Amino acid sequence: MYSLLLGIIYVAFVSLGLPDSLVGSGWPVMHQDLGVPVAFAGILTMIIAGGTILSSLASERVTRRFGVGVVTAVSVGMTGAALLGFSFSDQFWMLCLWAIPYGLGAGAVDAALNNYVAVHFAARHMNWLHGCWGLGASISPFIMSYALSADLGWHAAYLIIGVLQAVLTFVLLISIPLWGKVKPIVGDGAAPADESPDETSDAPFAPERAHVPLAAALRIPGVVLILVAFFAYCALESTAILWAATYLVTDRGVDAVTAAAFASLFLLGVTAGRFLAGFFADRIGDRALIRGGFALVGVGAVLIALPLGTDVLALVGLALAGLGCAPIYPAIIHSTPVNFGRRNSHAIIGIQMAAAYTGSTFVPPLFGAVSAVTGLWVFPLFLAILVVLGLLMSERLNRLVDRRQV
Structure with missing residues (x-):
């Protein structure tokens, strides 16, 4: 079953x-x-x-x-x-x-x-x-x-x-x-011990008090932090997907065919990286996946930005950024019941999805407007800012959760 x-x-x-x-x-x-x-x-x-x-x-x-x-x-x-x-x-x-x-x-x-x-x-x-x-x-x-x-x-x-x-x-x-009929897992993803069975019920008709209103979910300590982190990640991913090839052609002088191929490698890196991350996700945990993912995207952004005579590092950096992006989305989602409890997780994941779609919908056009003024050279810097924002928010959440569990 x-x-x-x-x-x-x-x-x-x-x-x-x-x-x-x-x-x-x-x-x-x-x-x-x-x-x-x-x-x-x-x-x-x-x-x-x-x-x-x-x-x-x-x-x-x-x-x-x-x-x-x-x-x-x-x-x-x-x-x-x-x-x-x-x-x-x-x-x-x-x-x-x-x-x-x-x-x-x-x-x-x-x-x-x-x-x-x-x-x-x-x-x-x-x-x-x-x-x-x-x-x-x-x-x-x-x-x-x-x-x-x-x-x-x-x-x-x-x-x-x-x-x-x-x-x-x-x-x-x-x-x-x-x-x-499938029971919730125990351990990574399980509800905190102080939650009652009613609060963690997965029955189709849960008690009315189990519903978590939007305003109440937003007031839970740490929720705003993870929403900003998720917004930053999805904005980063969608901006890279939309603008990477244009940046390589316009600012770095890469030919259009090569740029398109490496832009597709970003998406392939995201997909392949998620399958790869699955083999060690249970051993290293969601926090390490989020932290390492953001760090790898940051390394990729630096390689993209390096003003060298060759474009090899920029192309490698784009592929690395895709691999770095791979585990962040699933790890943020999977860590939500641990960070906030199963009673709150669905409401918070719903808000996370809204934050994700907001970031992926509105930030790429925003970058287009910014680059029209500054030039496309700002692309790796823009990615780096989103990396720092996402990593900073997720680390602040980790410290908050650790203090709560002491």
């Missing part, structure tokens, strides 16, 4: 990543077919991000009411329905309409699944599961490429992935009875 549910969750994480690259990979063709400017992609992604942030914040209340299995199945179903809606859309306003359930479904399932895994499974699974998300995000551009090269059109890519999501929804609906 444990292995069966774990396998379903692995497939669900691949499914979470599948839609995330579709808009970006298909937009060069989509905007022409729809007769809208290229910049309209920003409108679409903002609608999706807005829905994701809202549903992340509401995820804890909804999941306590209906259970994580139901929320996961319904959320994946909403995402699948939105993708099918995309596949039948021939007007931009229709995409905007379907983007609403797209974002709402993505945020709810992200927070619910991450909390469930943090409470019920070891750190290695959190890393491998997020590696599976990267696998899904890497597969969808190939599906889009296949659909376009076979003259099926971009609609077919959305149809294919929408059907896959529909099949997964059916599997998740069947698996609902399994979710309440």
Whole structure:
């Protein structure tokens, strides 16, 4: 039963990543077919991000009411329905309409699944599961490429992935009875000893007092620190993904083909690094993964910035930054029940998801505005500032948690 549910969750994480690259990979063709400017992609992604942030914040209340299995199945179903809606859309306003359930479904399932895994499974699974998300995000551009090269059109890519999501929804609906039968782990990720069974209940209909309102969660000591750290990390990752190749070409004079290849290595480093981190995550712990990850990204930023006659170190630095990013996201999520208790973890993870999407949505355009004034040379410095901010906040949280446990 444990292995069966774990396998379903692995497939669900691949499914979470599948839609995330579709808009970006298909937009060069989509905007022409729809007769809208290229910049309209920003409108679409903002609608999706807005829905994701809202549903992340509401995820804890909804999941306590209906259970994580139901929320996961319904959320994946909403995402699948939105993708099918995309596949039948021939007007931009229709995409905007379907983007609403797209974002709402993505945020709810992200927070619910991450909390469930943090409470019920070891750190290695959190890393491998997020590696599976990267696998899904890497597969969808190939599906889009296949659909376009076979003259099926971009609609077919959305149809294919929408059907896959529909099949997964059916599997998740069947698996609902399994979710309440897996016991929370003891040790890393377990609730503090002073929490009562009611407070740590994973039952679909937990007591009303188990709900943690947003304002109450934000008042818990250390929550603001981890939100800033998570915001900084996600801002760093998304900024690097969007601007790395442009920086290498514009500021370092690297040819476009090489820059694109090494920019993709950043994403491959994130995905491969998460699978690699899973093999030793249980031994070294979440704190070391977060600390080491930020430190490695910092080393990468320094290598990118070095004004040498060769670009080799800059390219190596970009790959190292990707490897450094790999364990930070899963480790922050997995450490939440330990730092704040299982009673609070879902509410806090929901807010973390909102902070993550806020950072990844708004900071890359902010960097674009800053670099328009300063020049793209500021790219590694911008990354370094986010590294320092994230590391400083996470270390302050560690000291706070240590004092609380004394």
